[in-house]
Amino acid sequence: MKKKVLSFLLAATMVMGLATGCGSSSSTSEGSDSSDDAATTEAAAADDASDSSDDAAASSSADGELQVGIVLPTKDEPRWLQDQAKFEEILGDAGFTNQVLFSQGSSSTEKTNVETLISKGIKVLIICPHDDAAAAAAVQEARDAGVKVISYDRLITGTDAVDYYVTFDSKAVGAAQGQYLIDNAPEGSDIPLYLFAGAATDNNAFIFFEGAWSVLQPKIADGTFKIANSDEAEALKDKAELSREEIGKIIGQITTDWDFNVAKSKAEANLTAVGADMKGDVLVLAPNDGTARSIADVFASDKDVSSYVVTGQDSEKASVQYIIDGKQSMTVFKDTRTLAADSVAMAVDILDGKEPATDSTYDNGNIEVPAKQTDINVVTKDNVKEVLIDSGYYEASEFTGLE
Numbered sequence: 001m002k003k004k005v006l007s008f009l010l011a012a013t014m015v016m017g018l019a020t021g022c023g024s025s026s027s028t029s030e031g032s033d034s035s036d037d038a039a040t041t042e043a044a045a046a047d048d049a050s051d052s053s054d055d056a057a058a059s060s061s062a063d064g065e066l067q068v069g070i071v072l073p074t075k076d077e078p079r080w081l082q083d084q085a086k087f088e089e090i091l092g093d094a095g096f097t098n099q100v101l102f103s104q105g106s107s108s109t110e111k112t113n114v115e116t117l118i119s120k121g122i123k124v125l126i127i128c129p130h131d132d133a134a135a136a137a138a139v140q141e142a143r144d145a146g147v148k149v150i151s152y153d154r155l156i157t158g159t160d161a162v163d164y165y166v167t168f169d170s171k172a173v174g175a176a177q178g179q180y181l182i183d184n185a186p187e188g189s190d191i192p193l194y195l196f197a198g199a200a201t202d203n204n205a206f207i208f209f210e211g212a213w214s215v216l217q218p219k220i221a222d223g224t225f226k227i228a229n230s231d232e233a234e235a236l237k238d239k240a241e242l243s244r245e246e247i248g249k250i251i252g253q254i255t256t257d258w259d260f261n262v263a264k265s266k267a268e269a270n271l272t273a274v275g276a277d278m279k280g281d282v283l284v285l286a287p288n289d290g291t292a293r294s295i296a297d298v299f300a301s302d303k304d305v306s307s308y309v310v311t312g313q314d315s316e317k318a319s320v321q322y323i324i325d326g327k328q329s330m331t332v333f334k335d336t337r338t339l340a341a342d343s344v345a346m347a348v349d350i351l352d353g354k355e356p357a358t359d360s361t362y363d364n365g366n367i368e369v370p371a372k373q374t375d376i377n378v379v380t381k382d383n384v385k386e387v388l389i390d391s392g393y394y395e396a397s398e399f400t401g402l403e
């Protein structure tokens, strides 16, 4: 963990150092306060994004131009509020004019957000798409306007108008979730396994599932686990590697659309559909924290489910509390400090006319996008304090029952 904190500090220091040295620091402001609205409004409507962008005009640089524009998919999931907070902190400290806009689950709002930022003069766009394929049109506009595009966390697909990709190791996220289920499974065979996935419009959902399948499949094939809720997955249980199309078929049955309510109704429908043999002590692959909490609540309230092991990811505060309370088994910590710092370091290089450092490439169906990838950590009740509190990510006072 120490290593991670150190690398974050190094990245932040590097950003600040470069900012002082580069020409772009002349147009500093306090950083946009535009998204303060966004941060404080829990369930904002889509047009809040444009409201907040109006405020931004007042806080841009002296020549009225923003340097870096950030577009995030929704403020209704705490995950993206974590990213927003880190961006504002790092970009503000580095003296860059910036603005964060939210697309509120709409590709058309996302496109408008991109156009708004282009019209404000951004040189670099950092964008996490709502729908990876639909975002191609928006980033093409950025490309046409001479703006460099960094795809953030989710890969924009089917276009060559993406310059860089900054991401966590998403395959490792899925593999860690699958491995946790294996390591914490009850003894025996035919242990019921419920599979859930993210949205089919999100490339990450495929990668997470691929990672989970890579470790779970042998246990399904040898009869240790029995899939409870996907006959598509059941039909493919002997295949160690699945094609994108095959994963797509499975996701078609088990998707949550990254939506808490969809996750809840799907879990309820699954438990209603199965017989007693698929209850008792069960395993649940939940793709992220928001859906994990919804699914966990459903499993907890079923009197025929005696125990459940449920995964998650993002280390959202509410899920950290669930883990402390024993209601969610694990989460994957994706340190948004590192991801935001890596993207900002890239933006700084771009503004400085330098080629940003990358360590891998990702095929987006059109080009190989140069990428920078970040590791992940598993968080359980046993290490929550060490990983999330001692590293300064959260304050102990934000939780109850923490030892």
Ligand code: BGC
Pocket: 077, 079, 153, 154, 198, 202, 204, 205, 258, 288, 289, 313, 314, 334
């Ligand atoms: C992100 C996850 C997030 C999910 C839902 C994925 O693309 O990688 O961290 O939980 O989207 O927003």
